[in-house]
Each structure stands twice: as structure tokens, then as C-alpha cells.
Amino acid sequence: MMGAPAAARGSGDGALVLDGITRRFGDYTAVDAVSVEVGPGELLALVGASGSGKTTTLRIAAGYETPDAGSVQLGGTDITQLPPAKRGFGMVFQHYALFPHMPVEENVAFGLEARGVNKATRLGRAREALAAVGLEGAGARAIQSLSGGEQQRVALARAMVIEPRALLLDEPLSNLDPTLRQTMRDDLRAMLHRVGVPALFVTHDQEDAFAIADRIALLKKGKLLQSGTPDDLYHRPASREVASFIGRGTIVPAVDRGDEATISIAGNEITIPVTRPAGARAPINQAYVVLRPDALQVGGNAEQRGWSGVVVNRRFAGGVVMYRMRLSDSVTVEVESRHHGLSEGDNARVTPGKGPFPLLA
Amino acid sequence: MGVSEESLVPAAARASAPRQSSRSRDAQRHTWLIAFPVIALLLWAVVYPNAAVVAGSFENGLGHWREFAASPADREALRTSLVISVASVFAALAIGVPLAFLLGRFEFPGRRVLRAVATLPAALPPLVGVIAFLFLYGESGVVTRALQRTLGMEEAPWRLKGVGAIVFVHAYTMYVYVFLFVSAGLERFDATLDEAASGLGAGMWQRLRRVTLPLLMPAVAGSMLLVFMNALGSFSAPYVFGGGLRVLSTQILASKTNGALGLAYVETTVLALSAVAGLILFRWLDRKRKFASTGKGGRTRRVIRSRRAQLAMSVLAAMVVIILVLPHLMVVLVSFARDGAWTTQVLPPEYTLENYRRLFSERELWKPIINSVSMAVVATAANVVVCFLAAYLIVFRKFTGRRLLELLLALPWAIPATAIALGLAATFNRNDPATLRILLVGTFWILPLAYFIRDTPLVASAVESSLRQMDPSLEDAARGLGGSWFLTMRRVIIPAARPGLVAGALLAAVTAVGEFVASVVLYTHANRPISLEILAQLRALAFGTAASYSVLLIVLVLLMTLAARSFEERLA
Structure with missing residues (x-):
């Protein structure tokens, strides 16, 4: 992974801060006391299912919505009441x-036109911005003649040419076809870092968020569940909700033993190393452990240790195979394995890897 | 009325493609089996009479044309017609565009009421609107006299005459087109474009100038065309308020009445050519549009919060509502006025039910109502059958004559009603099977034919838009399941076309029952429709009777609308 350039590289402290944002529509609370901070040059992804309030949060940051409580600050200045036209943010809309x-x-050039820049200058800068997104010479083309990926780049160029104080992107990749999406992720990350301003983007796709963002803020039903690096969210989820949303995995009950935990499946008890949730010193009464596919191994029945199970589904995934294994009536886990030899219906043993595994309340 | 604003502009003016190609030779033969009679009928009823007019204008070489060119009256008529049309377009824009923005973009007390009455002027049959204005703003109208009394003036403060008066009436009746088109455009307008512009730093006026208005241009241009065509063909307003003023449409009737048929042919040709030129001009102006409306909409109206602004808006809304409702109220009021009693008073002095009693009891007065209703029924029935078949062919069949059929369906829309009527008068004035002429002038059938022709574009495009919403594979599926052509028609196609058929039939019936412009050229005493009886009563200064006919006409329109709606609801 590239170095996270969270350290300030812009002019002074130009961080974008949402502080205790709440937005209600009638009885419905779309955003509930959400606080996030994006530093200059940092990429923060707001991730959540539809209805999680991520888009409303973005629109509040952009100024299209006014929060019922809380404030929006940029570089320490309160801009909560500042209309979008005066914020100087670059926004990329979902449908561009x-x-x-x-x-x-x-x-x-429209943003420059709105700022009264003369025609020759603004068109010149528009062409430079187009070149920066890899669209040299496309200036005279009609919007309708562009492909989805090209439209996305134009939208990005339009947002960047005004030298924005922050960049906001609403589902920037959702309209691209899967292959294009892969390449655009890397391009987008590189381009956003180059601009060096706080960048906030909304996505429902955690893979996009993992690939692009320095940090992720996970929202559910208007509430912020956790924010942190992709690594934090994956390996140190704050709650079962986070663990079940981020990445694949099965959450199973466990007995908390400090740095270890014991899992009992079909009478077979195994003790594994765990990472405790932040701040949880005391033993947890009802503890759970997340079993990620990449943290489990599968072996033949000759294996002594481990839970015995049956392959209920086998999915070829290139270098690895994903096995869905039924370990008991109530526990089914997914295991990512380089071992290609098992077929559906085979019996096999599932053993935990080195860990540590995330322990949850 | 359940018709999109687009169906006011016929298909040929828009892009369209058949949904399905008929593959087999058998299907092709079947297509022609339906297409031939439809096309033949339209060629005979629409093209032939107009061609006869053009031919008639050349009956003694360029003689009639020279006569036209040398006549100061005709040159004035052409100029005035064009001036009125262009002025009407701008007047309608000046009212329709701000009103659409106001109702589409802002929330204020009184918005619902204003929205409800905003399309009211379109519900007035043309001639009724004109006489309502006469009662209100004419030299002895209520508003005029009230103002004169209040200000203690010797004479009326204005005369409702000439270009100004005509444009005034046109603005009142035709702004509705602009309002409907622009409202629909605003509804479809992608709100994120506006947000994007504001996020990029554009202020309100900049967004309006650079984003909103350019994107609304197609809607604005469409409505401008509609107003232009209507104003150019308008007959009632110039006829009643023109005074000595000449416009082409009234000039045609004058020439015909004076027996100068050759000259009338030239005038008709010039009027039709002006309309076609207008159509081409507008299409050329709109040529650059390559983008389609994105059609997501979803913008919430801005709530006006300031108390003072709220008050101002409410007062403004109330005033507009009164202005819009006043003509209707006035017609109702006058319908209770005793004939002959209203002379110099501000309001009619005596009220009575006598007008209505006579309307329903005296055979001679009852006759025009029977005439209008039966002629409207005949015309509408024909419209439904022919336009359904035509729309079916255009939407589902691919054949060589498709473009021609589209053109034939749109043609009556581009030709002013006076010209259509004169064409019919010139063609169906004798029995001559060799030249495909039959005698219709002077019979019952001439007016239904005229109504049928006038309403064909409306009904066809309403049906077409319904059929286009149907999944074309449904027909294939029905046929594939073994359904006969008739079964497929009855169970699949007609139900799909039904909303368009009902809306189109309603529009056709409403237009036909109050029709005036073609009727005034073609009527005889025996088949005179309501509109001409209104005019006759007006001429006899029987204002009360004229108004009670008008009220009856409005009630008829209302009843038909309600009937169509309940029919739709029962089936839907």
C-alpha cells in the first residue's frame, strides 16, 4: 500500500471537519451526530448501504443541505451556512x-467562467485539466459522445480546475463497468492525492473504499459505526455490525480469555490468539470472534487439529479456491485456500491460522 | 387531461422509429391491407383539397397572384398576421415562462389554487374566450366601465380593438401552451445540473442564463411554435376585435363571401405557406439540439419564508387567479342577464332564467346544440378509428409509406383551419366521381369532415405516445402464443392504446363541439354549430342568450372531461 499522506502538505491546516452533524427529514433522522475529519491530501471514504446517510452527509459537506445540528468547518472556519457557490469545493456527482x-x-471551464476568468485563459486551463486526467484534445467533443469513463474524467477535471479547497465525490465509480472500475480506482487515488486537498467520497462498495481511501468512515442508519484505516476496519472492527459489513467472514460466539479466546463448534474446542477491541480491558461476557476466509485453513481428514466439516460449495477464484464449509448446523464458514483438491460433499478439517482474530463484544 | 405536452406537437415534427420490422411477405401484405385505406383517406381528405386550393390559385395563370400582390388590403393582411403571430409568441412567453418558474420552483401560500386555474384559459372554447373578453374589457365591458366611472372619464379608457386587443386575447388563451411545456421541462430538469453549477460557483442569474434556460430551450421552442401556429391561424379574435383590421384568415372569408374565389385561394395558399415557413424556421432554430432531456427531475420547491415575500406572493397569486377566472365568471353572469336590458350600466341590471328556459324549449335554439354534439360525435368516432390504425402502423410496422403516413397525420396541424375549410369548400362542392369529388358542401357531413381533419394530428399523437410505452415484444409474444391478429388487437394492442385513445378522443370531442374557425367558412343554417349561434346572437345584441350558449358549451366540455376521466378510472 502507498504511504498514507495524512500529514499536512497543503497550505497550513486546511482540514475539512464535520462536527456532530445531524439532519432530519420529518421524523426520519438521516444523519445522526456524525463527526469526521479529513486532512489535506487525505482521502476519506464514507461507506454504507443505501439509506445509511452517507450521501446526505456529503451534501451537507458540499452545502446543498443544511444540518439541523452540528457544524462544517474548513481550515478552522465555520462554513455551515455558506452556500455551495461560495465554498469553492469541487464536486463529482454520481451521474456526473x-x-x-x-x-x-x-x-x-464553467467554474472559471463563474469566477469571471476571461475566455482564453479559462479554456487554456480547461485543456490543461483535461490533459491531467488523460483527455488531451477532447475539449471540443460533445458530452453525449463520451463513454462513461470519459465522462467521469471530465467531471473530475471540472471539479479540479477551480483549484478546489476540498473535493467531494458521490459514488464516483458506480457508473463504470467492472474492468474500467479497476483501473479507475488506481487513477482516482493518484489524482486525488496529487491535488492535495481534503477529499471526501461516498461509496456503497467497500472494495472501492479499500482501494482508494486512506481512511474509511462506516455509516449505518445515519450513525457513524467506526472510522479508521481500511486495515483497522478489517482487522480491528469496533463492533459486530462493522465486522459483518466489512469483508467476508463468519461471526461465532467465543469465550474471552484475555489475549486468547476459545471457540467451541460441535463440541470441538479450539483456543486462538485475539486482538481485543480498543479500550476493552475487562473480560467480555458474551464475546464473539470473526473468522475471515483468509485466516482459516482447510486440510484433509488426516489433520488432527481443527473442526471437521463438509464442503457445501466450492468456488474457483483464480489462484485460490473459496470453500464454504458447514462445521455444524449453525456454523458455516468460508475458507480461502490454495488447496484445490476438495470437491463439494467432501469431508475436511478447518483449522484457524496464526491470527490474531478480532474479538468483539 | 392526461395528454403529455408533447402530443400537442405531431410525430412528424419529432424523431420516431418503428418498434418492430415486419419480416415476412405475408406480414407486409397485411400491413398494406390496413395502410392503404388509411393513407388513401388522408390523401383524399387532407392533401387533395389543399392541392385543389393551390391549383385554384393558378387557375388563370398568375392573375390571382398579381391581384394579391397589387392589393394593399392583402399586403396589410399578411403583414398584420405575421406581426400578430410574433407578438403573440412573445406575449405568451412573457406570461407563461415566469408563471411556470413560479409554480414549479417555489412554494408559497396560494400556489395550489394558482396551479389549479393556470390552465383554465385553455378550457374556454375559442369564441367563448373572445366574447368573455368583450364583456369584460370591451368598450362597454364591465372592467372598462367600472374604471371609466371611478376615474370620472368622459370616454372609455381604452378600446378593445386592433393588434393590441388581439394580442391581448391571444396572450390570455395561448400562454397556457408555454406554461405547460416549460412546466414539464422544469419537472424533467435534472436538479443535479443546477447543483453542479452552483457548486462550481455560479450565482442564480448565471445558472439561469447558462444552464437552466439553455436546457429548457427545446420546451420553450416547442411552445413558441405552437403559439405561433395558433396565432397565425386564429380567426375569432381578429374577427371580433379586428375592427377595420385585416388579417389573412378573416381576409379569406371576406374574399370567399364576396365571390372572389381565386383571390381567396391565393390568400389561403399564402396563409398555409406562412405556417409551413414558420414550422421550418422553428425546426431550424432548434436544429442544434443534440442532447436528450435527462428526465430525472426530483427538485424540491423552494419554500418562501420571509413574511413580506409570502404576503406579496399571495397577493400576486390572488390577482392572477382573479384575472384567470374572471372571463369564466363573466360569461356565467351575463348568461343570466335579460337580453337587451344591459346598455350603459357597469353590470347587467336585470337577471333571469329566461335565457336557459328558451334554450331548452325553443326548437330553433335547441338545434345548434344537437348539431354540435352529433357532428362532434361523428368526427370523434372517425378520428378514433383512423388515428388508432395510423398510430398502430407507425409504431409497430415498417413499410415504405410510413414517412408519408406520418406527414399526412401532421399536415392538418401545420395548415390553419381557415385554409383547411376553404380547401374543403373548393373541393367537395359538386359530385364528380371522375375527379373523386362528392358533394358535401351544404350537407351535414362537411363540418364533421372538417373537424375530423383538424383533430387528426391530436388524436394520432396521443395514441402513438400510448403505444410507444408498450413493450413491442408483447405483440410478438401474443402472436407467438397463437393469438390471431384480431385477438392480439383486442387483448393486447387496444388496451395499451386506451389511455391515448381516451385522451385523444376527449381532446377531439372538446375541440369539435366548440369549433368555430372552420365552421364559419362551411356552415349552413341547417347545420349551424353552437359557436355560430353564439356569434349570431351576439350580432343581434342578445348578450344573455349568447352567454347562456357559452355556459352550455363550457358545461358540455366539463361533462365530457368528467366522463372520460371516470371511464379511464373504471378501466384502469
């Missing part, structure tokens, strides 16, 4: 919102 009646370069 490119002006269909303007050619590419006029779209990109």
Missing part, C-alpha cells in the same frame, strides 16, 4: 451532472 448543452471544454 455534466451540462449536456456544452462541449467538454466549456463544461470544464
Whole structure:
């Protein structure tokens, strides 16, 4: 993974801060006391299912919505009441919102036009911005003639050409086909880092978030469940909700033994090393452990240690095979393995890897 | 009325493609079996009469054309027609665009009421609107006299005459087109485009100028075209308020009445050509549009919060509502006025039910109502059958004559009603099977034919838009399951076309029952429709009777609308 450039590299402290944001629509609380901070040059992904309040949060950051409580700050200044036009943010909309009646370069130059930059200058800068996103010479083209990926780049160029104080992106990859999506992830990450301002983007796709973001804020039903690096969320989830949303895995009950925990499946007890949740010193009464597919191993019946199980599903995934193993009537786990030899219906043993495994309350 | 604003502009003016290609030779033969009679009928009823008019204008070489060119009256008529049309377009824009923005983008006390009455002027049959204006703003109208009394003036503060008066009436009746088109455009407008612009730093006016208005241009241009065509063909307003003013449509009737048929043909040709030129001009102006409306909409209206602004908006809304409702109220009021009693007073002095009693009891007065209703029924029935078949062919069949059929269906829309009527008068004035002429002038059938032609574009495009919403594979599926063509029609196609058929039939019936422009050219005493009886009563200064006919007409329109709605609801 690239170095996370969370350290300030912009002018002074230009961090974007959402402090205790709440937004209600009638009886419905779309965003409930959410606080996040994005440093200059940092990429923060707001992740959540639909209805989690992530888009409303983004719109509050952009100024299209006003929070009922809480504040939005940029570089220490309260901008909660500042209209979008005065914030100087670059926004990329989910469907890009490119002006269909303007050619590419006029779209990109629009923000400069709004700032009264003369035509020659703004078109020149629009072309530079287009070149920066890999669209040299596309300036005169009609929006309708662009592919989805090209439209996305134009939207990005349009947001960046105004030298924004922050970049906001609403599901920037959701309209791209899967292959394009893979390459755009890397490009997007590189381009956003180059701009060096706080970048906040919304996605429902955790793979996008893992691939692009420096940090992830996970939302559910308007509440912030956890924010941290992708590594934190995956390996040190704060709750079972986070663990079940992020990554694959099965959550099983366990007995808390400090740095270890004992899992009993079908009468077979195994003790494994665990990471305790932040701040949880005291033993947890009802503890759980997350069994990720990559933290388990599968072996033949000759294996002594481990839980015995049956392969209920085998899915080829390139270098590895994903086995779904039924260990008991109530526990089914997924195991990622380099061992290709098992078929559906085979008996096999599942053993935990080195760990440590996330322990949860 | 359940019709999208787009169906006011016929298909040929828009892009369209058949949904399915008929593959086999058998299917092709079947297509022609339906297409031939439809196309033949339209060629005979629409193209032939108009061609006859054009031919008639050249009956003694360029003689009639020279006569036209040399006549100061005709040159004035052409100029005035164009001036009125262009002025009407701008007047309608000036009212329709702000009103659409106001109702579409803002929330304020009184918005619902205003929205409810905003389309009311379109519900007035053309001639009724005109006489309502006469009662209100005419030299001896209520508003005029009230103002004159209050200000203690010797004479009326204005005269409802000339170009200004005509444009005034046009603005009132035709802004509705602009309002409907722009409202629909605003509803479809992708709100994120506006947000994107504001996020990029654009202020309100900049967004309006650079984003909102350019994207609304297709809707605005469409409505401008509609107003232009209507104003150019308008007859009632110039006829009643023109005074000495000449416009082409009234000039045609004058020439015909004076027996100068050759000149009337030239005038008709010039009027039709002006309309076609207008159509081409607008399509050319709109040519650059390559983008489609994104059609997501979803913008919430801005709530006006400031107390003062709320008050101002409510007062403004109330005033507009009164202005819009006043003509209707006035017609109702006058319908109770005793004929001959209303002379110099501000309001009619005596009220009575006598007008209505006579309307229903005297055979001679009852006759026009029977005439209008039966002629509207005949015309509408024909419209439903022919337009359904035509729309079916256009949407589902691919054949060589498809473009021609589209053009034939749109043609009556581009030709002013006066021109259509004169064409019918010139063609069906004698029996001559060799030239495909039959005698219809002077019979019952001439007016239903005229109504049928006028309403064909409306009904066809309503049905077409319904059929286009149907999944084309449904027909294949039905046929594939072994359904006969008739069964497929009855169980699949007609149900799909039904909303368009009902809406189209309603529009056709409403238009036909109050029709005036073609009727005034073609009517005889025996088959005179309500509109002409209104005019006759007005001429005889029987304002009360004229108004009670008008009320009856409005009630008829209302009843038909309710009937269509309940029919739709029962089936839907």
C-alpha cells in the first residue's frame, strides 16, 4: 500500500471537519451526530448501504443541505451556512451532472467562467485539466459522445480546475463497468492525492473504499459505526455490525480469555490468539470472534487439529479456491485456500491460522 | 387531461422509429391491407383539397397572384398576421415562462389554487374566450366601465380593438401552451445540473442564463411554435376585435363571401405557406439540439419564508387567479342577464332564467346544440378509428409509406383551419366521381369532415405516445402464443392504446363541439354549430342568450372531461 499522506502538505491546516452533524427529514433522522475529519491530501471514504446517510452527509459537506445540528468547518472556519457557490469545493456527482448543452471544454471551464476568468485563459486551463486526467484534445467533443469513463474524467477535471479547497465525490465509480472500475480506482487515488486537498467520497462498495481511501468512515442508519484505516476496519472492527459489513467472514460466539479466546463448534474446542477491541480491558461476557476466509485453513481428514466439516460449495477464484464449509448446523464458514483438491460433499478439517482474530463484544 | 405536452406537437415534427420490422411477405401484405385505406383517406381528405386550393390559385395563370400582390388590403393582411403571430409568441412567453418558474420552483401560500386555474384559459372554447373578453374589457365591458366611472372619464379608457386587443386575447388563451411545456421541462430538469453549477460557483442569474434556460430551450421552442401556429391561424379574435383590421384568415372569408374565389385561394395558399415557413424556421432554430432531456427531475420547491415575500406572493397569486377566472365568471353572469336590458350600466341590471328556459324549449335554439354534439360525435368516432390504425402502423410496422403516413397525420396541424375549410369548400362542392369529388358542401357531413381533419394530428399523437410505452415484444409474444391478429388487437394492442385513445378522443370531442374557425367558412343554417349561434346572437345584441350558449358549451366540455376521466378510472 502507498504511504498514507495524512500529514499536512497543503497550505497550513486546511482540514475539512464535520462536527456532530445531524439532519432530519420529518421524523426520519438521516444523519445522526456524525463527526469526521479529513486532512489535506487525505482521502476519506464514507461507506454504507443505501439509506445509511452517507450521501446526505456529503451534501451537507458540499452545502446543498443544511444540518439541523452540528457544524462544517474548513481550515478552522465555520462554513455551515455558506452556500455551495461560495465554498469553492469541487464536486463529482454520481451521474456526473455534466451540462449536456456544452462541449467538454466549456463544461470544464464553467467554474472559471463563474469566477469571471476571461475566455482564453479559462479554456487554456480547461485543456490543461483535461490533459491531467488523460483527455488531451477532447475539449471540443460533445458530452453525449463520451463513454462513461470519459465522462467521469471530465467531471473530475471540472471539479479540479477551480483549484478546489476540498473535493467531494458521490459514488464516483458506480457508473463504470467492472474492468474500467479497476483501473479507475488506481487513477482516482493518484489524482486525488496529487491535488492535495481534503477529499471526501461516498461509496456503497467497500472494495472501492479499500482501494482508494486512506481512511474509511462506516455509516449505518445515519450513525457513524467506526472510522479508521481500511486495515483497522478489517482487522480491528469496533463492533459486530462493522465486522459483518466489512469483508467476508463468519461471526461465532467465543469465550474471552484475555489475549486468547476459545471457540467451541460441535463440541470441538479450539483456543486462538485475539486482538481485543480498543479500550476493552475487562473480560467480555458474551464475546464473539470473526473468522475471515483468509485466516482459516482447510486440510484433509488426516489433520488432527481443527473442526471437521463438509464442503457445501466450492468456488474457483483464480489462484485460490473459496470453500464454504458447514462445521455444524449453525456454523458455516468460508475458507480461502490454495488447496484445490476438495470437491463439494467432501469431508475436511478447518483449522484457524496464526491470527490474531478480532474479538468483539 | 392526461395528454403529455408533447402530443400537442405531431410525430412528424419529432424523431420516431418503428418498434418492430415486419419480416415476412405475408406480414407486409397485411400491413398494406390496413395502410392503404388509411393513407388513401388522408390523401383524399387532407392533401387533395389543399392541392385543389393551390391549383385554384393558378387557375388563370398568375392573375390571382398579381391581384394579391397589387392589393394593399392583402399586403396589410399578411403583414398584420405575421406581426400578430410574433407578438403573440412573445406575449405568451412573457406570461407563461415566469408563471411556470413560479409554480414549479417555489412554494408559497396560494400556489395550489394558482396551479389549479393556470390552465383554465385553455378550457374556454375559442369564441367563448373572445366574447368573455368583450364583456369584460370591451368598450362597454364591465372592467372598462367600472374604471371609466371611478376615474370620472368622459370616454372609455381604452378600446378593445386592433393588434393590441388581439394580442391581448391571444396572450390570455395561448400562454397556457408555454406554461405547460416549460412546466414539464422544469419537472424533467435534472436538479443535479443546477447543483453542479452552483457548486462550481455560479450565482442564480448565471445558472439561469447558462444552464437552466439553455436546457429548457427545446420546451420553450416547442411552445413558441405552437403559439405561433395558433396565432397565425386564429380567426375569432381578429374577427371580433379586428375592427377595420385585416388579417389573412378573416381576409379569406371576406374574399370567399364576396365571390372572389381565386383571390381567396391565393390568400389561403399564402396563409398555409406562412405556417409551413414558420414550422421550418422553428425546426431550424432548434436544429442544434443534440442532447436528450435527462428526465430525472426530483427538485424540491423552494419554500418562501420571509413574511413580506409570502404576503406579496399571495397577493400576486390572488390577482392572477382573479384575472384567470374572471372571463369564466363573466360569461356565467351575463348568461343570466335579460337580453337587451344591459346598455350603459357597469353590470347587467336585470337577471333571469329566461335565457336557459328558451334554450331548452325553443326548437330553433335547441338545434345548434344537437348539431354540435352529433357532428362532434361523428368526427370523434372517425378520428378514433383512423388515428388508432395510423398510430398502430407507425409504431409497430415498417413499410415504405410510413414517412408519408406520418406527414399526412401532421399536415392538418401545420395548415390553419381557415385554409383547411376553404380547401374543403373548393373541393367537395359538386359530385364528380371522375375527379373523386362528392358533394358535401351544404350537407351535414362537411363540418364533421372538417373537424375530423383538424383533430387528426391530436388524436394520432396521443395514441402513438400510448403505444410507444408498450413493450413491442408483447405483440410478438401474443402472436407467438397463437393469438390471431384480431385477438392480439383486442387483448393486447387496444388496451395499451386506451389511455391515448381516451385522451385523444376527449381532446377531439372538446375541440369539435366548440369549433368555430372552420365552421364559419362551411356552415349552413341547417347545420349551424353552437359557436355560430353564439356569434349570431351576439350580432343581434342578445348578450344573455349568447352567454347562456357559452355556459352550455363550457358545461358540455366539463361533462365530457368528467366522463372520460371516470371511464379511464373504471378501466384502469
